[in-house]
């Protein structure tokens with residue numbers, strides 16, 4: 340069985356050659372224009388960075404090395420006794436572009452479990468935080484502190500060749516992914532059930548199986564399966580989103596993967612990005628509180644208008660790139676469709692009913708370019724139903740997941756020798772001069 344590193348080693352020369360050819364033959368080829376609206380509009384739509392693992396089509400949604408979510412659900416090995424995609428098989432696909440065998444997936448699970456313990460000083464750091472510090476702030480700080488053990492940084496200090504950067508980067512990325520469950524679960528325990536002892540990492544379990552156990556939900560097979568799917572699906576969403584882009588930007592300075600991903604987590608913590616999954620539940624519960632649990636479509640419509648007229652966004656709707664319902668939203672809805680207990684949950688019913696009217700209201704409102712739900716519209720309500728009710732914690736789960744894609748690209752950026760990112764900015768005066 341070839342290891343992850345060996346498999347990567349085999350695919351890297353082909354990609355390096357592809358990049359060499361692009362540079363040699365097409366460096367001056369024009370693939371798009373930059374308009375003033377792009378410059379003042381958050382660079383929306385500008386094709387401006389390389390990102391190997393996934394590409395987002397506005398209408399069809401995400402593809403990971405060409406595979407759609409349903410394709411991945413068919414071919415990526417699940418956990419023993421499970422059905423859903425797991426983090427390891429998704430990580431393997433993202434990193435190598437290849438579908439791992441079951442043996443390769445298990446080997447990676449074991450490697451991650453063996454590397455999963457936190458250094459005692461990081462445990463102490465997390466334990467010292469007040470429970471009132473937002474879990475995302477704690478996660479970002481914990482990840483940054485793990486750079487104490489960065490192998491890339493240590494090797495760089497000694498002096499290594501550029502061609503060796505990627506192997507040390509990969510080692511850091513694997514160590515970081517391995518440690519995220521213990522870090523994220525420790526934050527959960529400290530904030531919501533202080534003093535309860537954490538079980539040890541089980542070397543025979545997959546990454547998310549362990550995460551669920553460390554959180555205290557090891558016996559809750561349904562939640563564990565949902566977390567597996569959630570974490571695999573949120574793993575990567577091409578490179579321009581704020582968290583992925585931040586990791587890429589910071590990593591381009593040769594900051595190590597821990598610091599780069601820590602920065603990404605603070606981008607994920609914004610309400611227009613990852614925090615939206617927390618916001619969706621807060622908003623849906625406020626709706627339920629005001630309208631009661633047996634609400635009509637008409638009442639939801641009125642509530643949506645009240646939100647919009649109050650100058651607020653409807654959380655879980657709209658997207659910077661997507662122009663159709665998010666296939667991640669659809670995959671999570673399908674998870675619910677197969678389970679009668681979820682069909683009966685009042686919060687899941689409310690989310691579904693909201694989906695039946697929100698696109699119409701948003702179209703009539705006429706501002707958002709995409710009136711359809713993104714993944715955050717539905718991701719939290721299943722967690723809630725299965726007993727993970729503390730929604731301030733939800734973005735941390737997203738943060739455990741997004742590491743798969745953001746760290747994959749750091750490995751590729753180093754393997755391809757991508758340069759420091761440094762786009763050109765302009766003042767309005769400078770822009771006006773260009774227009775004249």
Ligand code: FCX
Pocket residue numbers: 383580610611612613615647651652653654655656657658659660706707708709713714715
């Ligand atoms: N509710 C109300 N108004 C919305 C809206 C929504 N859900 N989505 C977009 N709009 C508004 C924008 O605020 C903007 O208004 P403005 O002209 O007054 O500034 C206008 O519609 C045009 O925005 P648009 O180009 O469609 O969207 P952007 O690319 O600028 O922004 C996000 C995309 C996702 C930030 C936006 O749709 C939004 O705020 N959605 C709600 C928050 C959310 O769900 N975020 C999670 C997104 C994602 F899945 C993730 O990163 O996790």
